Amino acid sequence: MYSDKVMDHFQNPRNVGKMEDPDVVGEVGNPTCGDIIRVYLKIKDDIIEDITFSTFGCGAAVATSSMVTELVKGKTLDEALEVSNEQIAEELDGLPPAKMHCSNLAADAIKNAIKNFKEGKTGLEENDNAEAETAHDHH
Ligand code: FES
Numbered sequence: 001m002y003s004d005k006v007m008d009h010f011q012n013p014r015n016v017g018k019m020e021d022p023d024v025v026g027e028v029g030n031p032t033c034g035d036i037i038r039v040y041l042k043i044k045d046d047i048i049e050d051i052t053f054s055t056f057g058c059g060a061a062v063a064t065s066s067m068v069t070e071l072v073k074g075k076t077l078d079e080a081l082e083v084s085n086e087q088i089a090e091e092l093d094g095l096p097p098a099k100m101h102c103s104n105l106a107a108d109a110i111k112n113a114i115k116n117f118k119e120g121k122t123g124l125e126e127n128d129n130a131e132a133e134t135a136h137d138h139h
Helices: 004-011 059-072 077-081 085-091 097-118
Strands: 024-029 036-044 047-056
Touching (some): 024 097, 036 059, 036 097, 047 059, 047 077, 047 097, 059 085, 077 097, 085 097
Antiparallel strands (some): 024 036
């Protein structure tokens, strides 16, 4: 039911883990499934130099987060804002329809981080105490 690419990104997620000194952090949660994704960004001259993520999320959320971090790395903030969840799913050779909302999380977390950055916030203010870890054995 999942493409090889989804399985690959799920089993070997790229850019996973908390970043020590990010310039900005973005976080979104899905109220329906309760999953959360947080992204950490290093930004220089409006370019995303580095990005990592952590998630309490399902396998599809892990795979889409992994893919989206690869997609936006090296892009300008405005280019990163244009990455849509359809595009992420396409890059992964498709997602089951019931899992499309999981790819929204990844794209929205990045949008949230960029919004924080443009507003001059770090995104850490409200997230200081919450530590999102990557889920390993979540289906
Ligand atoms: S992100 Fe919640 S089920 Fe996938």
